Amino acid sequence: MHRNSYSLAALAAAAVPGLVPVRTAPIATPAEDLDVAGVVGEDDRRVVVSSPASTAAGVRLEKDLRVADALTGSPLRGVIPPVLGFVKLPEGGRAVIAQAPAGHPLMLDELAGSTALARSLGAVIARIHTVPRYAAEAAGVESFTAPALRAQHSEQLQRALSTDHLPAAVAQRWEHLLADEELWDFTPQFVHGDMSEENLFCSGGRISAVQDWSAAKVADPASDLAWLISTLDPERFDELYAAYREELPTASHPRLVERAQALGEFAVLEWLLHGLDSGDEVIVSDARGMIEDLHRDLAQLAREEAERTYEGLQGQASD
Structure with a gap:
């Protein structure tokens, strides 16, 4: 009602x-x-x-x-x-x-323009990730192992590969990421699970409230960073991540940022599958547009790498 x-x-x-x-x-x-x-x-x-x-x-x-x-x-x-x-x-x-909550809902533009706010958010996310497992279990949240999470991503990729929506270069990149054993060798931690502008408030240049814990679970800590690495400029994300590491009592996974980048890309894959499952052509078209953007980025990176290789060979020849 x-x-x-x-x-x-x-x-x-x-x-x-x-x-x-x-x-x-x-x-x-x-x-x-x-x-x-x-x-x-x-x-x-x-x-x-x-x-x-x-x-x-x-x-x-x-x-x-x-x-x-x-x-x-x-x-x-x-x-x-x-x-x-x-x-x-x-x-x-x-x-x-x-x-x-004190303050007002967080806006990405505000976050992008404030070092203090970025560092505050980084510290808050670190405190979320250091919540003891027993506290999470007391709240009855779901708990996932690293292999199970990796298998979920692999299953989604296999589903998408059965369609004609993935360019070969994008599919190869995602397959390569999922085949990387070291990347997925991490310890699951308590995560918010739905970190976004709607669930964050700020006041006086700091995060003042975190709302909606209904998606919380013990899972991949990179999932709470994925949306930030894909939306903030590198300098601002580096400031946020520096505060995150400072707040942690132990060192973060050496490839946590790389995995957050991968999860940001896999979110597009999930969006595509959601559109296909629901028969929503608007969502499918939106997801395909984001996949094409990634495809262009990969093509540009490949060209730049080829140019660097060629220049290196030319330099060796001149020597």
Whole structure:
């Protein structure tokens, strides 16, 4: 059952003692079956109300709550907005009222222009990846081995190879990456699983909140870095990654960045398969466009490598 922002405000008033709503604002979310609104009380308190509109949304919301609760005793507690109350819904499940995150949603342009913000995000991601395994298991998150994750990528590639959507050079690159034993010899760690602009807030040049832990799992730490390496310029990513390494208690995998780059490319593969599975030609066309961009990049790299090789041979001949 969907609820508008006024209904959500009423739920907030019922769950939070003394809260008298005076203003509401709907908040867009990637999940169509989750209704979310910001509510401001007459005492200027600000809360966020989340109400599932389907059983699946309720399951995701409950997992988010379990994981967030398990992290309240970790160094991440400062970026997890506290839950203030719940309201049972007539159709089943419950709505959640949490303190509104400080600051505003992260914008990539803002991140790209700020060394301090990039370093703050790098440190936060490192703290996520150092959450003890027992805390993750206490929250009931799924756990994957490195070979299982590699096998998932291989299975997706084999599916795509059975279509006519992959240029030979792209297919060969992905096959080469997956055949690299050392690249996939890593220790799985706790990850957020859906690191994106929608789930991050910032204030005063730092990350102030991390939301939506429903995709959290024990998996490849490179997955939380993949979207950043593919969107930030190299200098800004290097600053973020330097702060990430400084925050870690032990050294990161020597090829973590390389694997993050690979996962960024495999995300395009997943997008293509999603489009094919759902019969959505718009998604398929979008994915094919990104694959063609990668194909052109690989062709350019091949030309540059050939030129360097030729120049080297010419230099040897002149000697």
